[in-house]
Amino acid sequence: MVFSSQTIHQLLSQSSEQRQALRQVYGRLPTTRCRRRTLCCSLLPEMTLVEALSVIQLLANMTTPNQIKLSRGLVHYFFLNAVEIAFCPFLDGDACLIYADRFFGCRAYGLWSRRYYEEQVARSREAKRLNQQQWEGLGVSLPQAVVDFQLPYCSQVEIEGDVRIDDQELLNVLDTVETISGQFEAWHLSFRQRYFSDLSFLLASLTFGMAEAVRLKFETVRDILSTGKRDRLAEAVEGLPNLWMGLR
């Protein structure tokens, strides 16, 4: 199943209860203070469909200049994330533009135990190496530093108040988020399996069509690695339609 703007429109109109439930679940996580504010925001986190819909609704309610800026940032991120470590498209200076609605991955970073975090990193590293092999099969060698990049374990996040949270409770919260998102059944699975839980891929696919988005990404990455040229990317991003206008 492939998302269209109409699908997103329908899912938004049918999901207010789930988006409200998501906010309540997030409330089970402690309020935190971070001494390295936003330094960890180098990657757009993976997310569930209901989390993506919550942020899409925010985008739909933004002013047109902000919609265009964030859409370009997300598409830019999608095309470039195989060749460079860019910042998360929602980062603006040292502030997160969607902080109150940021994803579970952002909220939980710094709360996991070191052991559990390192296990997650090992799984992610494995997935990135498989992705690297697929690119190799197409004749493109991705920069090793980008393939190997992982956010380091963070011990700088402080929980406010006398609250404790452990890996099991974080996993319980994540399970609940998954259950809420799972109410969208096939769409929830499609977002995970076909779009790799990646909002930037969803947006690029809505804009160009899925096959064309993948083709453009491949050509952009190949151009950058072989000649350093970014003309194709600049052209694609410059001409982006504003997808969010009709979604308010």
Ligand code: SF4
């Ligand atoms: S959504 Fe916000 S908090 Fe999460 S990685 Fe992006 S900028 Fe950082």
